[in-house]
Amino acid sequence: MRSISLYVDKDSLIHKIDPITKLIYTFVSVISPFIIPTILVSSIFVAVNMIILTLGKVFKKVIPIISFVFFIIITIFIIQGMFYGGNSTELFSVFSLTFYVEGLFYALRIALRAINILLTFSIIILTVKPSILIESLVRRGLPPKLGYVMHSVLQIIPMMSSTANTIMDAQKSRGMETEGNLWIRMKAFIPLIGPLVMNSLVSTHERSIALEVRSFSAKTQKTFLNEEKIPAAMKYLRLVIILIFIAIVVWRVVL
Amino acid sequence: MSKVIIKNLSYQYPLGDENALEDISLKINKGDFLGIVGPNKAGKSTLCKSLVGLVPHFYNGDFSGEILIDDLNTKNHSISQISLKVGLVFQNPFNQISGAKLTVYDEVAFGLENIGLPREKMIERIDYYLKLMDIYDQRASNPFEISGGQMQRLAIASIMAREPDVFVLDEPTSQLDPQGSKEVFNAIHKLSQKDLTVIIVSQKMERLAKYTDNILLLNQGRVIDYDKKEKIFARDDLEELGVRPPIYTEIARKMNLKNDKSYYPINRKKLTDLVVKKYGQNFSK
Numbered sequence: 001m002r003s004i005s006l007y008v009d010k011d012s013l014i015h016k017i018d019p020i021t022k023l024i025y026t027f028v029s030v031i032s033p034f035i036i037p038t039i040l041v042s043s044i045f046v047a048v049n050m051i052i053l054t055l056g057k058v059f060k061k062v063i064p065i066i067s068f069v070f071f072i073i074i075t076i077f078i079i080q081g082m083f084y085g086g087n088s089t090e091l092f093s094v095f096s097l098t099f100y101v102e103g104l105f106y107a108l109r110i111a112l113r114a115i116n117i118l119l120t121f122s123i124i125i126l127t128v129k130p131s132i133l134i135e136s137l138v139r140r141g142l143p144p145k146l147g148y149v150m151h152s153v154l155q156i157i158p159m160m161s162s163t164a165n166t167i168m169d170a171q172k173s174r175g176m177e178t179e180g181n182l183w184i185r186m187k188a189f190i191p192l193i194g195p196l197v198m199n200s201l202v203s204t205h206e207r208s209i210a211l212e213v214r215s216f217s218a219k220t221q222k223t224f225l226n227e228e229k230i231p232a233a234m235k236y237l238r239l240v241i242i243l244i245f246i247a248i249v250v251w252r253v254v255l
Numbered sequence: 256m257s258k259v260i261i262k263n264l265s266y267q268y269p270l271g272d273e274n275a276l277e278d279i280s281l282k283i284n285k286g287d288f289l290g291i292v293g294p295n296k297a298g299k300s301t302l303c304k305s306l307v308g309l310v311p312h313f314y315n316g317d318f319s320g321e322i323l324i325d326d327l328n329t330k331n332h333s334i335s336q337i338s339l340k341v342g343l344v345f346q347n348p349f350n351q352i353s354g355a356k357l358t359v360y361d362e363v364a365f366g367l368e369n370i371g372l373p374r375e376k377m378i379e380r381i382d383y384y385l386k387l388m389d390i391y392d393q394r395a396s397n398p399f400e401i402s403g404g405q406m407q408r409l410a411i412a413s414i415m416a417r418e419p420d421v422f423v424l425d426e427p428t429s430q431l432d433p434q435g436s437k438e439v440f441n442a443i444h445k446l447s448q449k450d451l452t453v454i455i456v457s458q459k460m461e462r463l464a465k466y467t468d469n470i471l472l473l474n475q476g477r478v479i480d481y482d483k484k485e486k487i488f489a490r491d492d493l494e495e496l497g498v499r500p501p502i503y504t505e506i507a508r509k510m511n512l513k514n515d516k517s518y519y520p521i522n523r524k525k526l527t528d529l530v531v532k533k534y535g536q537n538f539s540k
Contacts, residue, residue, distance in 0.1 A: 131357055152354040159354075159399055206350035213307055213343050214353065214366035214413065218335040223371050225364035225378070 005130045005154055006061075014056030014123070018230055019133040020140070021238050022124050028245045029120040033113050035252045039105065042112035049119035058126040065118055073111045080107035130154055132226070139228060144216070160200055167195050259283040259306065259421060259452065264320035266301060266310055275301040277476040279320070283454065283469075288447045290463035290484065291456045293473035294497025299456045300346065302473070303425045305329070306454065308337040324421060339370065342419035346426040348410040352398045359401065360385070360394040363413050370417065380416045387442050388412040403430040411439065415446065422446070424455045428462075440466055464488060464501040464521040472498065485518040 009015075029049065033042040053059040081091075084103030091101045124133070131151065138147040171191050172178055178188040211217075264279040276298045283289055291299050304310045308329040311318035322329040324340050345351050356362040363381045372380070385391040388408040393401050398409060407430050415422070424443070428436040440462045447453045447466075457463055463470065463484065470487040472480040474496050480487055487493075488504045500508075500519075503526040507519040512529045520526040 131361075148355050151356075155354045155357070155399065162399075203350055206345070206347065207352075207354060209309055209313055210345065210351045211353060212309070212313060212334045213338045214417070215335045215338050215369040216353075217333070218369050218371075220369070220371040222368050223374060223377070224368055225361060225374060225381075227374065 006125050007129050008058050008061060008126050010057040010127075012056045012127070014052055014127050017127075017237070018228075018234050019124075019128045019136045020230075021234050021241070022128055023133075024238055025241050026120050026124050028241055028248075030117055032245065032248050033116055035248055037109065039109055039112060041248075042109060042116055045116045046112055046119060049116065049123060052123055053119065053126075056123065056127045058122070061126055062119060062122045065122060066115065069114060069118065073114065076110055077104065077107040080104070080110070135224060135226065136228065138222075139224065144222065148211075148216070160196065163199055164192060164196050167192055167199070258285050258323075258325060259454075260323040261305075262321050262323075264302075264305060264322060265317070266305065266319075267317040268301075268314060269316045271316070274317075274476050276305065279476075279478050281471065281478060281481050283452060285452055286447070286450065287469060288444070288453045288467045289455070289469050289471060290467035291454065291471045291473060292458075292460070292463065292487075292498050293479075296475065297473040297497070298476040299473055300425050301476075303343060303423045303454070303456060306421065306423050307341045307343040308332065308334045309343075338417075338419070340419055341421045341423060342414040342417055344411050344414050344422075344424045344427050346429060348403065348406040348430065349399075351410040351413070352406065357397055358394065359390060359396050359398055359409055362398045362409060363416050366413055366417050380418070384412040384416040387415070387445070389438060404432065404435050407431055408435075408439065411442075420450075421452045421454065424453070424457075426456055426458070428457065428459060436462065458499075460488075460499060460501040461503070461522070464504070472496065485516070485521055488521050489513075489518040 029045050081099040081103040084106050086102045087100035089101040091099050134147045134150050177184050260282050261279055264276055265274050266276040267274045293299050312334050329337050353365045356365050367377045390405050390408045428439050444466045467484050470484045488500045493500050501521050503523055504519045504521050507526055520529055
């Protein structure tokens with residue numbers, strides 16, 4: 001039973017950057033192309049994200065995600081290329097369908113933003129251990145109960161799936177058909193869901209007691225087993241990211 | 256090390272037809288190693304839950320009487336406050352795993368982080384208790400991926416590491432093999448030597464006979480007897496009350512072998528001594 005996190009454990013420079021710096025970068029990278037809505041800015045962030053993912057040795061993991069949204073991006077190009085409100089300069093025609101320069105540029109801008117968002121979130125998802133990210137947030141004031149909920153989701157869902165398999169095996173061993181056509185599968189689902197839900201409710205109840213007897217609700221100031229060491233370089237990196245963001249905002253206001 | 260005083264404790268679960276605990280009064284001295292025995296529905300688990308304040312704070316229902324852990328009245332304090340003095344290990348170790356930590360090592364740390372223990376002390380305690388419970392080798396494993404027996408050891412280590420004054424264990428060795436069970440009892444006994452009051456529910460009578468000082472015999476929520484283990488296991492009505500005596504006591508009863516105080520022996524050595532005394536040295540050979 002594994003945690004459902006997509007984190008890829010690699011020894012890379014990017015993995016060594018602390019989660020909070022990555023969160024700040026995520027914010028800046030996602031927001032900036034909206035503040036300055038030019039193709040140039042979006043392209044720069046896409047390129048930077050690709051370099052970060054390559055340095056983090058996780059670029060291969062992003063390819064399937066981009067392929068998944070590729071169909072949607074193609075659709076945006078077709079629709080906007082033909083029907084964008086500001087279309088005026090014809091670029092080419094296929095059969096009787098005419099594509100316009102303005103529409104295609106608009107589609108390119110949307111596509112770059114979408115890809116940028118995907119790549120940015122991929123950095124944090126693939127190179128930050130969720131447990132460390134949550135712990136960093138709890139250290140900075142995220143309520144521990146919320147942190148627990150985020151944390152437990154990663155563990156509890158695989159646990160429920162394991163329990164579901166056990167129940168399914170138990171039902172199979174008593175002669176229930178679980179494989180076959182859709183109707184058979186649907187019938188098999190009903191005897192599974194009852195025990196699964198009941199089991200989960202009972203476990204949740206007992207687990208909440210277990211948390212209580214280990215002082216989860218205690219008002220004392222919590223401490224942490226893992227030390228949070230933020231090297232000076234990370235502080236400079238954060239400063240650089242924030243300065244870039246300020247520059248982008250100023251650019252937008254001034255120009 | 257704390258003294259536990261229970262005065263006229265009665266409790267009925269919200270949907271219960273009758274009292275799970277009925278007018279229980281007893282005193283457990285500091286440093287005692289108490290065993291609780293009784294058949295199903297005797298109130299053993301409910302009594303354990305009462306000691307840490309889960310009854311009445313977590314479970315509602317009709318609660319009367321009081322439990323004092325030294326001067327701390329469980330009725331007037333939160334579970335978090337009580338749990339600093341009283342540690343409870345449940346029957347089912349699976350549900351004792353917090354679900355918030357990804358390794359065995361971090362799982363033990365969970366209860367220590369919550370009470371604000373400094374990091375250095377935390378590491379010291381985690382190392383000590385994982386080694387004591389013989390699961391240090393599993394420290395990097397996911398708590399949900401270890402065996403039932405290891406999970407039980409982890410659950411015990413997680414509570415032990417908080418170093419409570421009173422340590423309550425509800426069937427802590429139910430998923431362990433005889434060797435594992437022996438090791439866990441040994442570890443608990445080792446801890447009980449240094450200022451710890453231990454209250455343990457177990458069906459493993461031979462272990463209780465070996466390690467405990469006193470036995471509390473419960474039936475249908477009532478205290479039937481509370482005395483020295485030799486006296487409890489010497490009762491003729493023990494099986495009628497749903498409790499199997501230690502095997503050595505059963506053998507002694509069948510052979511009608513009693514010691515000077517008219518008690519049946521409760522362990523192998525005492526039984527052997529009596530047999531030798533009655534039948535001579537050749538019998539033991």
